Amino acid sequence: MNLSDETTYWLIFDTNALFQAYEKKADFTIFNFNATFENVIDMINQLDIYNQVTVAIPSVVWNEMEKQIIAKHDELLLTYKNTISKKRFPEYSIQENSTINYPEYIKIRIEEYKKEISEKLNKVIEIPIASNNRFKSIVNRAFDKLPPFEGKDKKSDKGFKDALLWESILEFALKHRNSKIIYYSKDNAFGEFLLKEFTENISDSSLFICKNESEVKIQLEEWALEIDKYSYQPIEDFDENKEIIDWLNSGDFLVQIIERDYGFVEQGRLITSTTAHLVSIDNIECLNKNEDSKEYYIETTLRIEYNLKDGGNISEIINAGIQVEKLEDVVFSVEDVYRINEDEDESET
Known part of the structure; x- marks a missing residue:
């Protein structure tokens, strides 16, 4: 069989699957994904398919998470300053550090995190933002109010990020034929319409949209069985x-x-x-x-x-x-x- 005909496996994350809940626990000195990322990585490794399954983080996701942590940092820093200015305790001494440019600071931390996850056992890549060739498709989605522009209030200007992300995935799939792709997204905008669109445009590949870890687990186990049915062992339920x-x-x-x-x-x-x-x-x-x-x-x-x-x-x-x-x-x-x-x-x- 020609090497180009071999099936490749990709697991793509949306922002909402990796988002940190900074309201309850926040460390703005570092950048990392939430526990879901490590949980999914553990699934891949337990199934012993880390050589076959590549983890992909779109540039759109990296950019959005950078904006999110900066916005939440600014919001909670103001709240923190207001709190410590009104309360003092003899047991604690709080000193303000010299002013830093937080957007520049966190950009460095993000690059460090990218390097960290790319040097581990699993292959992790970044999917570039859709090229100008996809711009016409994005415009058509907006005017026709096609998913993922179609929000609950049917406003065509809602969902540009999702449309850009979706077009990035389509372009990626067109360049990686004969692929099987898990797209892990909790966004309700990604549903049957987009699955149908994917199938119609990329007939030699398949897409599975998973909304939680259980659905990802099921699909990864199917892949593992397909890759090597003789050594396949299902993921042990961790109780x-x-x-x-x-x-x-x-x-x-x-x-x-x-x-x-x-x-x-x-x-x-x-x-x-x-x-x-x-x-x-x-x-x-x-x-x-x-x-x-x-x-x-x-x-x-x-x-x-x-x-x-x-x-x-x-x-x-x-x-x-x-x-x-x-x-x-x-x-x-x-x-x-x-x-x-x-x-x-x-x-x-």
């Missing part, structure tokens, strides 16, 4: 988080996030009741722990249903960041819930 996962799937969790007013669900006189449904668990990270308690940061996808006075109902899909505390190794308590992505889908029945 470190089994207890909290069981609780997240319980009624207690769903009741807590609605009954406690965290301000992340819609309120109004036309809404008679609200219920929450867990769609997926996307990330679990232990922030702090001691003898009496543990603090977790969890990313989930939720479906929120609103029952209306006129008998109808409205539902929306949201990505939520949730802070949970486990007390005395027994009780789980939701401490905060907030939206981490405003590109929700909304439907009415």
Whole structure:
């Protein structure tokens, strides 16, 4: 078989799969992706397919994450200054360092991180921004309101970044024929329409859009079986988080996030009741722990249903960041819930 005919495997990340929740835990002296990145890398390595599967981070994603950390740094630094100016303790002495140009500072940290992840076992590449040849396609999407420009409010100017990212992936796939691609994105703009478009334009390759780690795991296992069915071993389920996962799937969790007013669900006189449904668990990270308690940061996808006075109902899909505390190794308590992505889908029945 000709070398060019061999199947190549690529795993591409969207920004929302790698985003850090700086509200709850923030270290602005460094740059890194969230725990999801390492979790997926571990899956690839456990399946022993790190020589076949290349991890790809689009330039659009790198640029967006750079802008995100700078914006969050500026916001939280101001909050921090206001806090320390109003409170003083004899046990602590806080001194302000000399002023730095943070955008320049973090750009260096990002380059260091790129080098760090590229020197490890896994192959990591950067997908360049779509060339000028794709500009006409982006313009047509905007005018025709085609995905991913089609947001919940149907505004054609919403989704330029997603369109640029999608065109970058299409151009990449056109240059890497006979490929199998996982695109890990929690964005609801990427769905059946774009899968159909990919198939029509690149018939000799396949694309799998995964919205959580479980879907990525399933697809990677299929690839591993395909690559070498004789040495294939499925990923062992790691039950470190089994207890909290069981609780997240319980009624207690769903009741807590609605009954406690965290301000992340819609309120109004036309809404008679609200219920929450867990769609997926996307990330679990232990922030702090001691003898009496543990603090977790969890990313989930939720479906929120609103029952209306006129008998109808409205539902929306949201990505939520949730802070949970486990007390005395027994009780789980939701401490905060907030939206981490405003590109929700909304439907009415």
